[in-house]
Amino acid sequence: MSERALILYTTLGCSLCEKAKVEIWPQLEKFQLRLQSVDIAEDEQLSRLFGWSIPVVGLGDTDDVICWPFTASELEQWLQTRLK
Incomplete structure (x- = not known):
C-alpha cells in the first residue's frame, strides 16, 4: 500500500508554514503519511x-x-x- 499524502496548503515565504512543519513531522511516520506541499497561489479556488x-x-x-x-x-x- 502506498503512503497517503498529508497536504500542506502553503505559499512562498510563509513563515508560519515552517512552524507548522515542526508540528507535522512527528505525525508523518506515525500515520505513514508523506508530506505534499501545495502552493495556493497557483490555484484561484485554493487562494479563495x-x-x-x-x-x-x-x-x-x-x-x-x-x-x-x-x-x-x-x-x-x-x-x-480520519484515518481509522
Whole structure:
C-alpha cells in the first residue's frame, strides 16, 4: 500500500508554514503519511478558500482541513478520527 499524502496548503515565504512543519513531522511516520506541499497561489479556488488561514493541512478534501495554529497533539487527534 502506498503512503497517503498529508497536504500542506502553503505559499512562498510563509513563515508560519515552517512552524507548522515542526508540528507535522512527528505525525508523518506515525500515520505513514508523506508530506505534499501545495502552493495556493497557483490555484484561484485554493487562494479563495485558504488565503487568510494558511498554513492549512488536509488529506485531500478541502472542506475537511485543520488550520493553523495547531499543536502536534491536536493534529494527531484530527488525523486519528480520519484515518481509522
